Structures are given as structure tokens and as C-alpha cells.
Amino acid sequence: MRLALIDAAFDLSLIGRGLDAAYQIDDIALSKARASPFWLNELWLEKLTMRRVSLHDPASAEKFIATYMDELEQTVTxxxxxxxxxxxLALAAHDHNQPQLAAQSLRHAVDCLLGYGWRKDAFANDVLTVLEMMIEAGDHDAKQTLLALAGAFHRITDYTDGDGTNHIRSEYYAAVAKHYPERIAPMLNDLIWAEDWRYVEDLYEELPSLPLAQTAEGAALLSTFIMPSGVVVERRPEA
Structure with a gap:
């Protein structure tokens, strides 16, 4: 029943817009709708973000989004x-020309993603993908950020369940090798000393595809690297 009524209300609003291009849902109409026992914020928000139509005037858009945000902050989910x-909410705010509310909503969304513990693996993969895209587009800050996140990616299997994050470490090392070839040798050295053979081998497999390997100097350098299958590790003396 609720879904049908929300559908009907949204369609009627679209008809109103079709009859009058200046038609917008004002604060009075929104207040009356929200007073109905059949109203659900999430259903209306779903309609707004699926159809991407700016139906509210500035006052009612601000009231709907800000009120919904306040309710979420007081609810445990x-x-x-x-x-x-x-x-x-960030998308709806953007569509209704409410940049401050859009930024606030987006910040809350990011905070929730960071707090969603066992899904940090998927989030880390998204972060790495975006950083590489920005680096390839010439963003210098993104390149610096890639290095700044070394600790988080290196320890990702420690603060997640580990089952789905092993490959993220390998992909991070490959990204660093691609954009910072001068760090390949130190990175391999650290991984070998830590006996992280999986990551050593993954990185070796990635090396031939890197730009460095296409140069004579790079080919000569890579030929000197030790394959992990033939390594005998002599542990460093305790300090």
C-alpha cells in the first residue's frame, strides 16, 4: 500500500511538472505528505534518486534532506x-542544488564505509582503483597519497578477516612498482626478509608488464633479482 501511494504521489508530481514547468513541491505540501501514516522517507528518497528529477523547491528540499539526515543520526542501523x-541523500541534495547538504551527506556515507569493518577489503580495492585512475590522469597528489597509504595496505590482512584481502596487498605492491619503479628493489627486499613469499612471487609476475621492463636498463636490473623459489634466507641478527 505504501509503495503504491508513493508511486502515485511521485507520478502526480511529474504530471504537475508536465502541466506547469515551474511546478515544485513546496514546504507545505511536503509537511502534509510527511504527516500521512503511509509516508516513508526511504521510499520517497528512492524515487528521487531513481528518477533523478528535481521536484522540490529549495526550502522543501533542504527540509526533507536535513530532517532525514537528523533522523538517521539518531537511529542505530x-x-x-x-x-x-x-x-x-547526497545525490538528492546535488540534484536539488544543495551543495552543502550534499557534502555533509557524502561525508557521512564515507564515514560509514570506513566503519564497515569486514568490508574494508572492497573499499580498499575501490580506493586503489580510483587512485590509479587519478595518477594516470596526471594528479600528483594522488601519486603521493598512494605512498601515504602504504601502512594501511601493507597491514590490511591484520585488521580485516584476511580471506578477501590478500589480493589487495598484491595489487597495491604492483601499483607502487608501476608508478614508483625506484621502489621495486626495496619493496622486494622487505617482502623477502619478511618471508612474504606469496607477495614476492605476485610482484615478480607483475614486473614484466611494467614500463620499466621494456627498457634495456630495466631488463638488466630485473635479471639480477632473486627468484623466491631459490632463496635461502639468513635471518638478520637480533638487535
Whole structure:
């Protein structure tokens, strides 16, 4: 019943816009709708973000989004659901020319993603993908950020369940090798001393595809690296 009524209300609003291009939902109409026992914020928000139509005037858009944000902040829900809802609120705010509310909602969504512990693996993969895209587009800050996140990626299997994050470490090392070839040798050295053979081998497999390997100097350098299958490790003496 609720879904049908929300559908009807949204369609009627679209008809109103079709009949009058200046038609917008004002604060009075929104207040009356929200007073109905059949109203659900999440259903209306879903319609706004699916159809991407700016139906509210500035006052009612601000009231709907700000009120919904306040209600969310006072309600206990799981992080992934909160992240999705705040993301939709950010989209609705953007569509209704409310940049401050959009930024606030997006910040809440990001906070929820960071707090969604066992899904840090997927989030880390998204971060790495975006950073590489920005680096390839020439963003110097993104390149610096890639190095700044070394600790987080190196220890990702420690603060997640580990089952789905092993490959993230390998992909991070490959990204560093691609964009900072001068760090390949120190990185391999650290991994070998730590006996992280999986990551050593993954990095070796990645090396031939890197730009460095296409040069004579790079080919000569790579030929000197020790393959992990033939390594006998002599442990460093205790300090």
C-alpha cells in the first residue's frame, strides 16, 4: 500500500511538472505528505534518486534532506545500509542544488564505509582503483597519497578477516612498482626478509608488464633479482 501511494504521489508530481514547468513541491505540501501514516522517507528518497528529477523547491528540499539526515543520526542501523542512504541523500541534495547538504551527506556515507569493518577489503580495492585512475590522469597528489597509504595496505590482512584481502596487498605492491619503479628493489627486499613469499612471487609476475621492463636498463636490473623459489634466507641478527 505504501509503495503504491508513493508511486502515485511521485507520478502526480511529474504530471504537475508536465502541466506547469515551474511546478515544485513546496514546504507545505511536503509537511502534509510527511504527516500521512503511509509516508516513508526511504521510499520517497528512492524515487528521487531513481528518477533523478528535481521536484522540490529549495526550502522543501533542504527540509526533507536535513530532517532525514537528523533522523538517521539518531537511529542505530548497520553501516552498509547507512552508507547507502547517506549516499542517496547526497545525490538528492546535488540534484536539488544543495551543495552543502550534499557534502555533509557524502561525508557521512564515507564515514560509514570506513566503519564497515569486514568490508574494508572492497573499499580498499575501490580506493586503489580510483587512485590509479587519478595518477594516470596526471594528479600528483594522488601519486603521493598512494605512498601515504602504504601502512594501511601493507597491514590490511591484520585488521580485516584476511580471506578477501590478500589480493589487495598484491595489487597495491604492483601499483607502487608501476608508478614508483625506484621502489621495486626495496619493496622486494622487505617482502623477502619478511618471508612474504606469496607477495614476492605476485610482484615478480607483475614486473614484466611494467614500463620499466621494456627498457634495456630495466631488463638488466630485473635479471639480477632473486627468484623466491631459490632463496635461502639468513635471518638478520637480533638487535
Amino acid at each position: 548497520v553501516f552498509n545500509e547507512r552508507a547507502a542512504t547517506f549516499g542517496k
